[in-house]
Amino acid sequence: MEQDAQLVQQCLQGDGSAWEELVRRHSRRIFNICYRFTGNGGEAEDLSQEVFLRVYRTLASYRSAHGGFATWVTSVTRNLLIDHYRRTKRDRMTDSLDDAMPVVENKESAGRRPDQQLLLNELSSQVQTALTKLSPELREAVILRDLQQLEYIEIQRVLSVPEGTVKSRINRGRIELARILQQMGVRPS
């Protein structure tokens, strides 16, 4: 976290390599949030680029006292995702998720048998399908908590909502996700 703050300072002084380091440290996480939210690799890539462009332009407004850089970037991402969701709501009525660009799952996982990994990859794609059926408020809460494993306090900062609302959204999101998966006939082992 301190290293991020230091890199931000260097960026503000015009150090391009510090910015490159920041991008390398956070791009994977941001891409994952975008992909889990949209369910589409191409959109996730475009949105990730947009996130970093916005972060770069507003870097001077970042204050480390208000939370970590990662939380701040996640907050920017979330705002963009909601904007994107609202913008594309009408398009989604007609589009099918089957057109989504395939995304390569990271197959490298130490200490897991190939058959277990295969099941997990399958479940990952089923969860992805189920997530897109959740409302955006519940979806973002579940993604941040259970896929990005953020603490409640961090989610509260990202979503800018009270703690009770965060807990409630996560709880409802989880239950709804479990029910959708049950309806899909998915039984996690």
Added chain:
Amino acid sequence: MIWTCEQIEARLSDYLDDAMTRNDRVSFEAHVGDCPRCAPLVAHLSKLLTSMHVMEQIEPPPRLIYSILDKTLGKREAVTGWRAFFGWFENISGMRLAYGALSVAGTFAILLSVLGFNFSKPKLADLRPTTIYRNADRQAHLVYAKGTKFVNDLRVVSEIQSRLRQDNDMPTSQEGVVPSREKQPGQTDGSKPTSPRQQNRANDLSHQIEILADELPVWAGHLSIPVFAREMFANSMVARRQP
């Protein structure tokens, strides 16, 4: 306190996140243990969250970082002028590439020297395809001729040795069983007939080797076989005399 299904659902995340007091946990588990509606939901969600927490991050496309950097820092500068001209040198300055380049250069040097290129007096004419072909052809024939000569020499030596061996294996019992006669003055006793016989045999072997040399006229000039064979025979005689 008996909890309702609605209360179970409302506190489900607290239970799964282990954020419940001990009393609440007991009440929660008491309800779930008996409820056919809540029990499968709790079990299913518990397993689902365990799986979600170990799911791998999805690998973004490698171009993502470069796209972001291009959009934010601008396109990378195209290197021009002298920097572009010497830019390739920076790439080969690594040790691995330097070793690779050295080994390739060494291989070329060996190939060129085999093909007749004279490094002390380099000539452009040596690098012509026809010259290279002629040199390679000459080298190949030389190697073949040397190899053939070596094999034939070995054959000749082997032939000589086998003939000598045959001669040594001839029975010598006649020499041993020559009856002793009484010595007569003015006569040889004939008790040691070996020497003249061996001389005869040497002459016979020499004759045989000369025949062999006639049979193999190509090698005779190289080896001067009769002389060589006589030397071999003399050596074998010396060896036999020793106990």
